[in-house]
Amino acid sequence: MTARMRGWGWRGAACALVVASGCTLFRAPQPPPVVNGVQVGIASWYGPGFHGNRTANGEIYDQFELTAAHPSLPLGTRAMVTNLANGRAVEVRINDRGPFVDGRAIDLSYAAARTIDLVGPGTGRVRIEVLRNAPAPPVRPPPATSTAPAHAMPTSSYTIEVAALADPAKADHLRSVLSSRFPDAFVVPVAGTTGRYYRVRIGPYPVRGVAVARAELVNRLGYPAILLENPEP
Numbered sequence: 001m002t003a004r005m006r007g008w009g010w011r012g013a014a015c016a017l018v019v020a021s022g023c024t025l026f027r028a029p030q031p032p033p034v035v036n037g038v039q040v041g042i043a044s045w046y047g048p049g050f051h052g053n054r055t056a057n058g059e060i061y062d063q064f065e066l067t068a069a070h071p072s073l074p075l076g077t078r079a080m081v082t083n084l085a086n087g088r089a090v091e092v093r094i095n096d097r098g099p100f101v102d103g104r105a106i107d108l109s110y111a112a113a114r115t116i117d118l119v120g121p122g123t124g125r126v127r128i129e130v131l132r133n134a135p136a137p138p139v140r141p142p143p144a145t146s147t148a149p150a151h152a153m154p155t156s157s158y159t160i161e162v163a164a165l166a167d168p169a170k171a172d173h174l175r176s177v178l179s180s181r182f183p184d185a186f187v188v189p190v191a192g193t194t195g196r197y198y199r200v201r202i203g204p205y206p207v208r209g210v211a212v213a214r215a216e217l218v219n220r221l222g223y224p225a226i227l228l229e230n231p232e233p
Helices: 003-017 110-115 168-179 208-220
Strands: 038-046 067-069 078-083 088-096 104-109 124-130 158-165 185-191 196-205 226-229
Touching (some): 088 110, 104 124, 158 168, 208 226
Parallel strands (some): 038 104
Antiparallel strands (some): 038 124, 067 104, 078 088, 078 124, 088 158
């Protein structure tokens, strides 16, 4: 038992003995509440020490996926997390519980924290906004029977996300800058509970290897690059 634990245990015992004298236990600070789907608070991130462990919803934690731990949002919730210091945003899926540090609002995966430049500082003030449910994709008829080999038609497409921004002018400017090297750069709006975000993307590409090569080039230009398979707008 550490000295800190021993000290806490002694203080708790002492309080139990002198309740009549007005001794009260320290109450840990709580994160700010979620109001109308929006929360502003301190974010941190967790990575290598938890990589491969099981999350609260039973998945295996992968620090390179865009996920997060939150104390109260339902598991499976999708939220946009914006770093208030630089305006960069990232969409995450809540698949775990935490943070377990007093007063913090959310624990991002390494990949999510890197996207909004939070890895270096370790913590930062963010806005968490629950995203509206996207409309269900249209039901498509099954493909016609064909004698062609199964691998003849691509079954997936890949898109690279460079940024998600709350300012449409900044998003369009970034798209314009990228378009000098990537003519297929485009902007996709996504609705939040209080406004819109604008995703700057490149693609799509039918072959994963081509998308990976483009993502590496984006990284060399100094931008983060998230490889998305079959992204939904």
